[in-house]
Amino acid sequence: DAGVTQSPTHLIKTRGQQVTLRCSPKSGHDTVSWYQQALGQGPQFIFQYYEEEERQRGNFPDRFSGHQFPNYSSELNVNALLLGDSALYLCASSSGALNGQPQHFGDGTRLSIL
Amino acid sequence: GENVEQHPSTLSVQEGDSAVIKCTYSDSASNYFPWYKQELGKRPQLIIDIRSNVGEKKDQRIAVTLNKTAKHFSLHITETQPEDSAVYFCAASVGTYKYIFGTGTRLKVLA
Numbered sequence: 587d588a589g590v591t592q593s594p595t596h597l598i599k600t601r602g603q604q605v606t607l608r609c610s611p612k613s614g615h616d617t618v619s620w621y622q623q624a625l626g627q628g629p630q631f632i633f634q635y636y637e638e639e640e641r642q643r644g645n646f647p648d649r650f651s652g653h654q655f656p657n658y659s660s661e662l663n664v665n666a667l668l669l670g671d672s673a674l675y676l677c678a679s680s681s682g683a684l685n686g687q688p689q690h691f692g693d694g695t696r697l698s699i700l
Numbered sequence: 701g702e703n704v705e706q707h708p709s710t711l712s713v714q715e716g717d718s719a720v721i722k723c724t725y726s727d728s729a730s731n732y733f734p735w736y737k738q739e740l741g742k743r744p745q746l747i748i749d750i751r752s753n754v755g756e757k758k759d760q761r762i763a764v765t766l767n768k769t770a771k772h773f774s775l776h777i778t779e780t781q782p783e784d785s786a787v788y789f790c791a792a793s794v795g796t797y798k799y800i801f802g803t804g805t806r807l808k809v810l811a
Contacts, residue, residue, distance in 0.1 A: 619797075628804050629801045630801070631798050641797055686731060686732035
């Protein structure tokens with residue numbers, strides 16, 4: 587049973603560029619949440635996707651956008667990259683429409699902005 | 701605003717002793733409280749969770765307690781082992797779909 591998989595594992599970009607990160611949820615899960623984890627900090631909620639729609643968003647600018655596909659996989663896009671976007675980006679999947687469902691995380695994508 | 705405070709930020713215990721990590725949340729409507737363990741360079745792993753209709757939950761050496769009135773919840777690890785060394789995060793549900801995480805506790809179990 588495959589868990590949550592993310593790609594790529596590492597990425598180096600320069601300021602102003604755009605990046606796309608990918609996530610495949612755990613088998614049986616239909617909900618994908620994205621988090622940003624800065625060094626030494628807890629994960630910060632970016633947004634959550636369910637039924638191919640963004641249904642809640644955290645305090646992140648519009649430069650952060652996403653998509654969910656019919657097979658429940660998801661992408662996180664970040665435009666006009668800033669140095670402060672350097673972080674570990676985590677994807678978490680869960681099952682069901684409501685909160686209170688256990689979330690399972692992937693290994694993350696470490697994004698470095700030069 | 702939405703906030704989860706976690707203490708202490710670092711905790712060192714002798715092997716075999718107990719460790720306690722405490723979190724306080726701000727949203728009185730929060731109803732789900734998971735705990736995650738994150739080893740260096742690895743994904744956060746769910747180790748235990750509790751819902752607001754339960755005051756305590758145990759799983760072998762790990763337990764979580766919840767005080768809804770005070771908006772506190774705590775992680776208790778008994779008989780600590782070196783492999784328990786990691787960063788532990790608490791989280792609380794906010795609204796219907798969102799989770800807020802604490803800032804983490806680095807636990808060191810000294811052999």
